[in-house]
Amino acid sequence: MKYISTRGQAPKINFSETLITGLASDGGLYLPENYPNLSTDNLEEFRNLSYSDLAFAIMKLFIDDDDIPHDDLRNIINKTYTKEIFSYTRDNQDSSDITPLTKVDNHLYLLSLSNGPTLAFKDIAMQFLGNIFEYLLHKKNKTLNILGATSGDTGSAAEYAMIGKKGVNVFMLSPRGKMSPFQTAQMYSLQDNNIFNISIDGFFDDCQDIVKGVSNDLDFKNQNQIGAVNSINWGRIIAQVVYYFKGYFSSTNASNEVIDVTVPSGNFGNICAGHISRMMGLPIRKLVVATNENNVLDEFFKTGVYKPRTSDDTYHTSSPSMDISKASNFERFIFDLIERNPDELRSLWKKIDQGESFDLSNTGYFGKVSNYGFTSSSSSHQNRLHFIKLLHKKYNLIIDTHTADGFKAAFDHFDQTEAIPMVVLETALPTKFEETVMEAIKMKPPRPDGLSNIEQLPQKSFEVDNDINQVKQFIESHS
Ligand SMILES: *Cc1c(COP(=O)(O)O)cnc(C)c1O
Numbered sequence: 001m002k003y004i005s006t007r008g009q010a011p012k013i014n015f016s017e018t019l020i021t022g023l024a025s026d027g028g029l030y031l032p033e034n035y036p037n038l039s040t041d042n043l044e045e046f047r048n049l050s051y052s053d054l055a056f057a058i059m060k061l062f063i064d065d066d067d068i069p070h071d072d073l074r075n076i077i078n079k080t081y082t083k084e085i086f087s088y089t090r091d092n093q094d095s096s097d098i099t100p101l102t103k104v105d106n107h108l109y110l111l112s113l114s115n116g117p118t119l120a121f122k123d124i125a126m127q128f129l130g131n132i133f134e135y136l137l138h139k140k141n142k143t144l145n146i147l148g149a150t151s152g153d154t155g156s157a158a159e160y161a162m163i164g165k166k167g168v169n170v171f172m173l174s175p176r177g178k179m180s181p182f183q184t185a186q187m188y189s190l191q192d193n194n195i196f197n198i199s200i201d202g203f204f205d206d207c208q209d210i211v212k213g214v215s216n217d218l219d220f221k222n223q224n225q226i227g228a229v230n231s232i233n234w235g236r237i238i239a240q241v242v243y244y245f246k247g248y249f250s251s252t253n254a255s256n257e258v259i260d261v262t263v264p265s266g267n268f269g270n271i272c273a274g275h276i277s278r279m280m281g282l283p284i285r286k287l288v289v290a291t292n293e294n295n296v297l298d299e300f301f302k303t304g305v306y307k308p309r310t311s312d313d314t315y316h317t318s319s320p321s322m323d324i325s326k327a328s329n330f331e332r333f334i335f336d337l338i339e340r341n342p343d344e345l346r347s348l349w350k351k352i353d354q355g356e357s358f359d360l361s362n363t364g365y366f367g368k369v370s371n372y373g374f375t376s377s378s379s380s381h382q383n384r385l386h387f388i389k390l391l392h393k394k395y396n397l398i399i400d401t402h403t404a405d406g407f408k409a410a411f412d413h414f415d416q417t418e419a420i421p422m423v424v425l426e427t428a429l430p431t432k433f434e435e436t437v438m439e440a441i442k443m444k445p446p447r448p449d450g451l452s453n454i455e456q457l458p459q460k461s462f463e464v465d466n467d468i469n470q471v472k473q474f475i476e477s478h479s
Helices: 015-021 040-046 051-059 070-080 122-140 153-162 181-188 204-216 218-223 234-251 269-279 296-303 330-337 342-353 381-395 401-413 430-441 468-478
Strands: 003-005 030-032 101-105 108-112 144-149 168-175 195-200 226-228 259-264 284-291 374-378 422-426 462-464
Touching: 003 015, 015 122, 015 226, 015 234, 030 330, 040 051, 051 070, 051 234, 070 122, 101 234, 101 381, 108 234, 122 144, 122 153, 122 168, 122 234, 144 153, 144 204, 153 168, 153 181, 153 195, 168 181, 168 204, 168 468, 181 430, 195 204, 195 468, 204 218, 204 226, 204 468, 234 259, 234 269, 234 422, 259 269, 259 401, 269 284, 269 330, 284 296, 284 401, 296 374, 330 342, 374 401, 381 401, 381 430, 401 422, 401 430, 462 468
Parallel strands: 108 422, 144 168, 144 226, 168 195, 195 462, 259 284, 259 422, 284 374
Antiparallel strands: 003 030, 101 108
């Protein structure tokens, strides 16, 4: 399996190279040359596999044996998806499921993705990346400086995945004062010498722009062995594909049934994995994109206009991990939508990179969006409070603010009389965003043992100006 850049001007590479490279040299994102295609019979063979067996069955379709020997891949996966690492389940569910499914109401389900060490779905992919990075670096006798931007959850997931990993430093940019106290504490309380928290005076999009800027400086990138683990990294997408299959098998009885999935979205990484699962033949009917007040994606799916906003026009909301107004992985979906024409993709993203917008409403492409299952909704703070309250009162489930955005969108698109499962992805546990959860239900959400005093631990971070050169200097002097 070879990987191509969406912008068509970078060399084709194999899986392990996409992991280390992150962004392609032409500024594009890597996608497999073709998606593997699974029949109903193939799906039935996967149906009863354990999480790690399923992960292996799926990932090996994307990874050549002469790139990463499949025996090694199997070991990496078995080491990653254990009930000990994903142990923070709600209400004593069996954590060996890794992503357990809860029935909420008739045909309505919650897929828990947030049982890993940082209590958000990003652990699922990041724990895998941590192990596979260490494996590859050891094999190639190399070191890597991971540079990333976080709105809260990516950073902690990356850092917890890289603690103690040989040959790896993490330089993580975060927007100062814009994360929840719990998120901040999770990251800044790490004292490990290979972890550098860089606090930027700006928004997540500023952090992400700096990371993109550094990654586009090929000389700097090569001299300093810069790698990425942000959600453009193909390794994360492929690890996320697995739980769409798992959620499908847990909510259906036979592989000719269809389901709908709702995904709280920001950078479009999670739902991009849903899109890829669907392209592989997983019977997903609707893919519901849930956004908060930062609704550029909802706007695109409603109007055909994709108009990213600047950080000044990005709201600071109570679902902060979705406060994103330029969705990196969206480029992957648009590439498929425009029939994988890299010249056209380049001209669209030339506009985006210049701070402009594009409009597909008058092209044949926009009409095809629904062929890909996509639909969308956005929500407000009041909606989040409402759905946190509703889920608690009616179903005795406490959900976080991002998952509440998900339920708002799911209910917009859910028709119980159709008897089609609607699976809402839980992207974080409520304790991560306890302020808003308490505002809604007047009680503290439960917190896993061992994390009760995390906000009181000493914190360490480095304040750097919102300036790409200063970030480069910091990396050079600390790596
Ligand atoms: C990262 C994150 C999201 C958004 O996911 P994307 O892959 O960026 O679309 C939603 N909810 C939570 C809790 C997150 O951490």
